[in-house]
Amino acid sequence: MLSPKLYKNSHAYDLFMRVFGFEASVERFLRATNTPPLVNGNILDNGCGSGTIGIHFLQASEQTTLLSTDLEPNFLDAALKKAKRRGIDGKSMSVGTANITAPDQVQTLDGHQYSLNPESFQLVCIGAVLGYSQDPSESLRTLVRLLAPGGFFFNLEMSETALGKYVCKRYHYDNISIEEMKAILRDEGCSVSQITMNLKYFPSCMTRTALIAQKR
Numbered sequence: 001m002l003s004p005k006l007y008k009n010s011h012a013y014d015l016f017m018r019v020f021g022f023e024a025s026v027e028r029f030l031r032a033t034n035t036p037p038l039v040n041g042n043i044l045d046n047g048c049g050s051g052t053i054g055i056h057f058l059q060a061s062e063q064t065t066l067l068s069t070d071l072e073p074n075f076l077d078a079a080l081k082k083a084k085r086r087g088i089d090g091k092s093m094s095v096g097t098a099n100i101t102a103p104d105q106v107q108t109l110d111g112h113q114y115s116l117n118p119e120s121f122q123l124v125c126i127g128a129v130l131g132y133s134q135d136p137s138e139s140l141r142t143l144v145r146l147l148a149p150g151g152f153f154f155n156l157e158m159s160e161t162a163l164g165k166y167v168c169k170r171y172h173y174d175n176i177s178i179e180e181m182k183a184i185l186r187d188e189g190c191s192v193s194q195i196t197m198n199l200k201y202f203p204s205c206m207t208r209t210a211l212i213a214q215k216r
């Protein structure tokens, strides 16, 4: 069940997330967090997978745009399909490939490369992707620098439980610790809180934990 190939195949990943209730439990959790809805803002979701996190925040906001990026174009396709199923219009969401090692460098699906401007997002959200960076600390700093003052950073990160660590090992996910992330976020001028997911959010509570930061 935990084949590393899961993260290479967007359809298998999306199906796994839905059939085993991960997607629904992530969405229940996202609804329960008090990250304020945006009005007239920009959201960035790096390593978006099948798009769940960014699409949730987009749907909770008004007149806001979402840029979802992933290393694998087939995940972008899955994210766009999910957005379409949910009635999101093509103007409010765009996608591009980006490596979490340099998350501000994006390539559109037709090959145009561009850099994201510092302080141009009101929300940067990620989930279980930082550990794929060649330098997770530097990637985290780059992500925070993309946030406008007052903006939020949301990371639904792999937890440091025994099961979380096992899954990370299985998927060759080599991350810095949650405490190191908190220290970097504070150093970049953020206030930080961690929310441990309780059993209401089963099964994602088995492997994920949330870090929420606000840039001053």
Ligand SMILES: C[S@@+](CC[C@H](N)C(=O)[O-])C[C@H]1O[C@@H](n2cnc3c(N)ncnc32)[C@H](O)[C@@H]1O
Pocket (backbone or CB within 6 Å): 007, 046, 047, 048, 049, 050, 051, 052, 053, 069, 070, 071, 072, 075, 098, 099, 100, 101, 126, 127, 128, 129, 132, 133, 156
């Ligand atoms: C565990 S999934 C997380 C998906 C989603 N963020 C979530 O929380 O459900 C990891 C995602 O990271 C992507 N990924 C893997 N290596 C990456 C890299 N170096 N840069 C950007 N994305 C990467 C994979 O394609 C996959 O979509």
